[in-house]
């Protein structure tokens with residue numbers, strides 16, 4: 001029987017869409033039917049288990065799935081010792097303590113003898129213990145931000161991203177306890193065959209992630225400025241310089257991290273670069 005890698009993904013929610021998109025961009029297709037909780041791929045030896053995110057760490061730790069995509073926060077809460085194969089850079093958020101907006105915050109002592117609602121009791125208990133804070137932790141499964149407003153708790157400890165849920169519920173973030181992003185994780189021992197499949201998948205994921213964070217840029221540059229412009233452009237090896245049909249001008253091409261591009265755009269224009277084009281890259285093999 002053909003060896004297949006088993007991956008646990010979130011069935012629906014904040015991680016699902018980006019996890020599926022990553023695999024699709026890595027060229028892995030799925031036969032997903034509505035309500036189907038196990039899916040196979042017609043073009044890669046992989047099987048997907050669609051689970052609640054809470055169950056992903058244990059499923060991987062028990063070797064029921066070989067790998068999984070899960071939030072760092074959920075892995076920390078469940079406490080299983082999994083290998084981080086790759087930080088995936090999406091579903092970025094933080095776990096924070098928040099209190100009613102109108103309250104004065106006096107530092108962590110604020111939480112002494114207070115009741116704090118959370119879906120992450122393990123992480124919070126550990127944090128309070130380290131900080132020597134004696135507080136009551138009240139576990140709830142969701143809609144945590146509602147708790148202070150309805151008298152269920154004095155404060156909360158929950159996921160924050162844009163902060164708009166806190167604002168909408170008249171709360172303010174006072175302490176970031178941990179930062180989180182989606183992780184590709186694996187269990188303890190993969191067979192050599194499965195490891196080879198994971199390596200292949202990882203090679204593709206790395207190409208996709210490199211391509212997504214870089215752009216191919218082209219610009220027209222007066223010949224006497226080419227040298228200076230080339231100096232500030234990175235490029236995979238070095239920028240490409242081609243003559244334009246119009247005398248005295250060159251076309252300069254380069255690959256650059258998107259955030260770097262925004263940093264140097266002003267310099268490029270000041271040096272006389274014109275007609276800048278920024279083009280997405282589909283795959284990038286380094």
Ligand SMILES: Nc1ncnc2c1ncn2[C@@H]1O[C@H](COP(=O)(O)OP(=O)(O)OP(=O)(O)O)[C@@H](O)[C@H]1O
Nearest residue numbers: 010013014015052053054071074091092093159161
């Ligand atoms: N607002 C957000 N911005 C960015 N990432 C987030 C946000 N909310 C949650 N996440 C990340 O996505 C993960 C899944 O969030 P989601 O809200 O879908 O979980 P859930 O409601 O527990 O889902 P499930 O039904 O699978 O148990 C979280 O553990 C966290 O890592």
Ligand SMILES: O=P(O)(O)OC[C@H]1O[C@H](OP(=O)(O)OP(=O)(O)O)[C@H](O)[C@@H]1O
Nearest residue numbers: 014142143159160161162163164165166
């Ligand atoms: O800071 P923000 O950008 O407002 O995001 C934070 C909110 O996002 C998550 O909930 P989600 O919307 O996923 O709903 P859920 O509680 O059903 O998981 C999280 O539990 C927070 O409530």
Ligand SMILES: [Mg+2]
Nearest residue numbers: 052053054055
């Ligand atoms: Mg969950």
